[in-house]
Amino acid sequence: MGKGQIILLNGVSSAGKTSLAKVLQAYLDEPFFMLGTDMFQCEMIPEKFTNPRNINYSHDIHLRLYLDAMSGFHHTIKSFSDMGLHTVVDHVFLKGHKTFDECVKLLNEYPVLFVHVTCPIDELQRREKERKNRFIGQAEEQIPQLYPQDTYDISVDTYDNSLEECAKKIIERLKSPEKCEAFKNLWMKCT
Numbered sequence: 001m002g003k004g005q006i007i008l009l010n011g012v013s014s015a016g017k018t019s020l021a022k023v024l025q026a027y028l029d030e031p032f033f034m035l036g037t038d039m040f041q042c043e044m045i046p047e048k049f050t051n052p053r054n055i056n057y058s059h060d061i062h063l064r065l066y067l068d069a070m071s072g073f074h075h076t077i078k079s080f081s082d083m084g085l086h087t088v089v090d091h092v093f094l095k096g097h098k099t100f101d102e103c104v105k106l107l108n109e110y111p112v113l114f115v116h117v118t119c120p121i122d123e124l125q126r127r128e129k130e131r132k133n134r135f136i137g138q139a140e141e142q143i144p145q146l147y148p149q150d151t152y153d154i155s156v157d158t159y160d161n162s163l164e165e166c167a168k169k170i171i172e173r174l175k176s177p178e179k180c181e182a183f184k185n186l187w188m189k190c191t
Helices: 017-027 037-043 059-082 099-107 121-131 138-145 163-174 182-190
Strands: 006-010 032-036 086-091 112-118 154-157
Touching: 006 017, 006 059, 017 032, 017 086, 017 163, 032 037, 032 059, 037 059, 037 086, 059 086, 059 099, 099 182, 112 163, 112 182, 121 138, 154 163
Parallel strands: 006 086, 006 112, 032 086, 112 154
Antiparallel strands: none
16 A cells, blocks of 8 residues: 655645645545644644643643644654545644654655645735634744745645635646655755
8 A cells, every 4th residue: 555645735824724725625536634733733732731821821831732732743644644545734834843843754755745825915914804713913923934935846825826726736736746855855954
């Protein structure tokens, strides 16, 4: 059994990764499971350990739980691929977080299509206000922190192109696996 394909979407909050992942699931001929950073980072960790207003909150505990959750997330992606299952992954890698190095180490020999998902700052701000469940300004703060700033297999702009057009570009790139070398190149930079 071969390894499952991984489509790894990386971009700031509100760039359209989750919506794009759902469109990809609809357009792809084979089933792709969707895995998202919010699920592991926000939904799996009990709120009493993540909310600074709670008496149980401690920055050190919160950081440890976050790192543990992200490690579990990356190992889950790897496990799905090892089982021959395809995944589309919604992620946000930021500078200074060791989670990126771990992910590249785990997946550099796997079939990863690394996708940069972007859109203009004005649109990010509009989406944050519209969604009402986002911290206003979070996307803008993340833009200079997004990691890496380059070294992707493909970049899509969810403002200049519809989600369907972005999905079609990604699917077209999947047809050329020899052009999906970003994670291998990033691994070589890390070692």
